[in-house]
Amino acid sequence: MPWCLSARARMQLVLLFALALGSCSDELPVVPAPRAATTGLFLDVSDRAGIQFMHHAGGSGKKYIVETMGAGAAVLDYDRDGFMDLYVCESGRIPGTETQVEPNTNRLWHNRGNGTFEDATEKAHAAGSGYGQGVIAGDIDNDGHTDLYLLNFGPNVLLRNRGDGTFEDVTANAGVGDPLWSVSGAFFDAEGDGDLDIFVVNYLDFTVATHRPCGRISEGKISTCHPDVYKHVRDRLYKNRGDGTFEDASETSGLIDLDGKGLGTGIGDLVGNDGLMDIYVANDSTPNQLWRNLGNGRFEEQALFLSCSHNDDGKTEAGMGVAVGDVNNDGHQDLYVTNLSMETNALYLGSGEEFTYATKSAGLHTPTLVNLGFGNNFGDLDNDGDMDIFTANGHVMDDTQELNEVTRYRQAQQVLFNDGAAHFRELNATESGDVSIPRVGRGSVLVDFDNDGHLDVFVVHNVDRARLYKNTSASGAFIGFAIEGRKSVRTAAGARVIITVNGKQQMREVQAGGSYASSNDPRVHFGLGTASGVESISVRWPGGATQSFGPLAAGRYWTLIEGEPAR
Numbered sequence: 001m002p003w004c005l006s007a008r009a010r011m012q013l014v015l016l017f018a019l020a021l022g023s024c025s026d027e028l029p030v031v032p033a034p035r036a037a038t039t040g041l042f043l044d045v046s047d048r049a050g051i052q053f054m055h056h057a058g059g060s061g062k063k064y065i066v067e068t069m070g071a072g073a074a075v076l077d078y079d080r081d082g083f084m085d086l087y088v089c090e091s092g093r094i095p096g097t098e099t100q101v102e103p104n105t106n107r108l109w110h111n112r113g114n115g116t117f118e119d120a121t122e123k124a125h126a127a128g129s130g131y132g133q134g135v136i137a138g139d140i141d142n143d144g145h146t147d148l149y150l151l152n153f154g155p156n157v158l159l160r161n162r163g164d165g166t167f168e169d170v171t172a173n174a175g176v177g178d179p180l181w182s183v184s185g186a187f188f189d190a191e192g193d194g195d196l197d198i199f200v201v202n203y204l205d206f207t208v209a210t211h212r213p214c215g216r217i218s219e220g221k222i223s224t225c226h227p228d229v230y231k232h233v234r235d236r237l238y239k240n241r242g243d244g245t246f247e248d249a250s251e252t253s254g255l256i257d258l259d260g261k262g263l264g265t266g267i268g269d270l271v272g273n274d275g276l277m278d279i280y281v282a283n284d285s286t287p288n289q290l291w292r293n294l295g296n297g298r299f300e301e302q303a304l305f306l307s308c309s310h311n312d313d314g315k316t317e318a319g320m321g322v323a324v325g326d327v328n329n330d331g332h333q334d335l336y337v338t339n340l341s342m343e344t345n346a347l348y349l350g351s352g353e354e355f356t357y358a359t360k361s362a363g364l365h366t367p368t369l370v371n372l373g374f375g376n377n378f379g380d381l382d383n384d385g386d387m388d389i390f391t392a393n394g395h396v397m398d399d400t401q402e403l404n405e406v407t408r409y410r411q412a413q414q415v416l417f418n419d420g421a422a423h424f425r426e427l428n429a430t431e432s433g434d435v436s437i438p439r440v441g442r443g444s445v446l447v448d449f450d451n452d453g454h455l456d457v458f459v460v461h462n463v464d465r466a467r468l469y470k471n472t473s474a475s476g477a478f479i480g481f482a483i484e485g486r487k488s489v490r491t492a493a494g495a496r497v498i499i500t501v502n503g504k505q506q507m508r509e510v511q512a513g514g515s516y517a518s519s520n521d522p523r524v525h526f527g528l529g530t531a532s533g534v535e536s537i538s539v540r541w542p543g544g545a546t547q548s549f550g551p552l553a554a555g556r557y558w559t560l561i562e563g564e565p566a567r
Contacts, residue, residue, distance in 0.1 A: 040433020041381065041415060042457060042469035049449075050116045051086070053107055053466040058094040058131070063224045064211055065204070066094060066153050068396045069133065069183065069263075072375075072443025072517025073460050076137040076146040078124070079165055083111035084447050084521055085120075086458055087148060088466055089132030095154050096208030106132055106150065115450055126167045128157045134443065134517025138187030138196050140174075141244060142490040149198060151182035151517065156200065176246050180233045181206060184322075186267045186513030188277045189489045189542050190253065191297030195240035196489055196512070197249075199279055201262035204230040215399075224397050227284045227318075232261045235281065239297065254291075254299045255279075261286050264376070266322035266514050268333045269496065271306060273352045275544045277494045280308070282319025282337045308335060308348045308355040317343045321376030321444075321516030326507045327387045328422035331498075333509070338373025338391055338516070341400070341407045345373050345391070349422065358422065367426040371411050372396065374516045375444025379455045382417060383476025383527030385506065389416040389424060392441030392459045392516070410438035413459060435459075435469050443518040448525065451557065453478035455525060460518075477528040480557040481537070483510050487562060488542040496540040497524050497560075499550075501531045528554050537566075 046052075057067040071089035078085050086109040105127035110120035121127050130152035140147045145161035155177040159167040171177045176198060184201040191197075204227055215223030234257040239249035250256070264282035271278055276293035280303075283289065287310060290303035303309035311317055318340035327334050328349065335348040335355065345368040348355035359365050368391075375392030382388065393411035400407045413435035416424040429436035440462040446455045454471035461467065479499070483492040493512040498505055508524040528534070537549040541562050549566045552558055558566050 040429075040431055040436070041427065041471060041473055042433040042435045043472050044434035044467055045115075045470045046465065046468045048115065049468050050118065051109055051466065051468050053088050053109075054104075055090060055460060055463055055466065056104055057091050057463050058097065059463065060094070060097055062211065063214070063222045064094055064208065065206060065225050065227070065230075066131070066181065067091070068224055068462060069203075070442060070462060070517070071132050071460050072134040072184070072515070073445050073458055073466070074135040074137040074148065074519035075445050075447040075458075075521045076148070076519075078108070078146055078161060079110070080145070081113065083113045083451065084449055085109060085111045086117065086447070087126070087135055087137070088460060089135050089150070089443070089517070091131050091133070091153075093131070094208060095131055106135070111449060124166050126159060128159055128169070130154050130157055133181075133183045134185060136185045136187055136513040136519040137522065138493060138512040139491045140187070140196050140240065142195070144490060146491070146522075149176070149185060149187070151185050151200065153181045155179045156182050170244065174244060174246050176238050178202070178236055183263050184265050184513065184517050186265055186279075186511070187491070188267045188493050188512065190237065190239065190277065190293070192276075192543050193242070194487065194489055194543070195242045196491065196493060197240050198238040198246065199265060199267065199513075200236040200238070201265045201281060202233040202235050203261055203263060203284070205233050206230045221399065221402075223399055223403070227261050232257070232259055232286065235260065235262050249297065253297050257289070259286050260289055263320050264322040264337070264516050266324035266335065267494070267511060268324040268509050269494070270324070270333050270335070270350060271302070271353065273332070275496075275540060280322055280324070280335055282322045283316075284318050284320070285316055287316050288319050288337065306354045307357065311343070311346055312357040312359070317346065320374045322514060323376045323378040323389070324509070324511065324514060325378030325387045327378065327418060329386060329420075329504070329506055331505065331507055334422075336376060336378065336389065338376045341370055341372040341395060341404070344368045362422050363424050364416070367414065367416060367424075370406055371414065372407075374442045375459060375518065376515050377444055377446045377457070377520065379446045380525065380527035381415065381455055381471060382473050383454065383478050383529065384420070385501070385504075385527050385529045386418040386420045388418050390414070390444060390446065390457055391416075392444035394440030394442065394462060408438065410440055412436045412438050413441055413444075433469070433472070439464055439467075443516050445515060445518050445520045447521045448480070448523070453480065453555065455521075477531055477554040478526060479528055479534055479552065479554045480523050480525045482523050482557060482559045483539065484559065484561045485541055487545065491522065492542065492562070494542040498538045499526055500535045501528055523557060
């Protein structure tokens with residue numbers, strides 16, 4: 001992370017950017033209650049929805065790097081009532097310290113179906129344990145009930161959904177308690193055997209004992225360290241044996257991570273359109289990685305060869321979050337990576353065989369230059385038939401303004417609308433609404449919490465309240481699908497869904513993990529513009545079998561079950 005610029009560069013940027021004065025502190029900052037926007041796309045409905053969650057980082061004044069990196073959230077329907085629930089990660093006391101912080105745990109927010117949520121954590125036995133960073137949701141045992149994997153600074157935790165509204169900790173028996181510093185992850189079927197495997201992104205070899213003071217020490221000013229100060233730790237692939245246990249298949253699969261400092265990941269058929277799930281990893285100041293799936297559970301790292309490891313200047317960047325989706329509707333998956341301030345985010349357009357760095361041509365260079373992005377989501381936010389971008393921003397250094405006068409600790413979240421040709425326009429504060437209020441954004445998820453067909457956003461903010469933002473757009477029809485495998489993996493992670501609307505196609509893949517430290521709404525959502533329905537739907541199930549549905553009417557979520565008619 002290049003923390004500072006030259007004086008000349010700073011002055012040039014000051015002339016380009018007039019930014020509001022920001023402030024910062026270690027833990028539980030006193031922030032005046034902002035006045036909510038009265039117009040704009042996203043409305044903060046956290047209070048109305050009853051979601052009261054404050055993230056704690058265990059701030060000690062020593063600027064441990066771990067306390068600035070959390071946390072994320074997951075979307076799941078844990079009780080199968082048709083409404084999406086929210087699971088939020090808490091951090092708390094940093095392992096190895098004696099810092100006194102308010103006792104708190106991860107929280108499960110049950111969606112009542114009337115626009116409000118209740119805290120169901122204790123009732124559901126869903127608190128988990130550990131210093132939380134991220135969480136992913138998926139069905140590890142194909143019983144139709146969504147389980148949770150918690151990514152921690154310290155041992156990870158697997159919570160199995162019993163199907164009766166409660167969870168149980170099965171980590172020890174499953175063998176997936178990775179003890180390293182894990183941030184993001186994903187569920188997917190690595191070898192096509194019908195079971196969900198787990199990919200874990202690990203970050204740095206950091207502990208409180210190995211902490212080093214960084215910053216202007218002689219002046220008595222401590223700052224968060226650059227990740228170069230610490231060694232990397234390897235990512236991990238857990239293969240599901242199908243009996244409730246997993247084996248560490250990192251080396252046997254070829255996933256030998258020699259230098260990556262991973263923060264974000266995205267899974268999809270990124271290369272070859274062959275139905276095999278590839279893995280992309282956003283690394284912090286080391287080259288990003290694309291692990292191509294060679295079949296039979298074997299992977300080979302090909303990011304440099306495929307032109308998605310560096311920016312267009314051949315430089316590594318401080319990768320945080322990853323979004324996977326087809327932003328130009330050409331039938332190939334594209335990648336979007338959030339990066340550090342003064343680096344810009346990176347858009348890699350896929351052709352099915354390689355990628356093209358398209359940040360500048362897509363109009364994303366200037367809007368993303370100053371911000372530091374974490375949460376990262378593709379979704380059709382205005383239901384016009386193409387995928388837009390939502391980014392949760394916030395710096396990692398609370399003294400960043402002292403080092404670079406154009407950057408701020410608290411930053412506005414961003415909405416970027418797609419013109420249909422993969423060129424994006426940033427919405428201004430009035431247009432975007434309450435998400436423009438500066439905060440320290442980390443994990444973000446897209447979730448249609450009220451099933452109205454408009455994608456809402458939930459953001460976890462570091463040492464601040466998590467916020468639920470309702471999409472108030474009244475434009476555009478939609479259609480959505482809950483996808484369930486039968487011969488293939490039950491949650492259908494990796495299934496490719498293609499719809500045809502007025503002769504044009506749109507494509508989505510079912511994902512279980514992504515953004516930053518998070519897991520989005522498991523349903524696939526399509527904006528239809530003025531169309532009243534779709535002519536046809538094609539599903540390529542994990543494993544390669546295909547099935548056709550339709551025509552189907554717009555305006556609702558349909559359930560597509562492998563081998564059965566739509567319902």
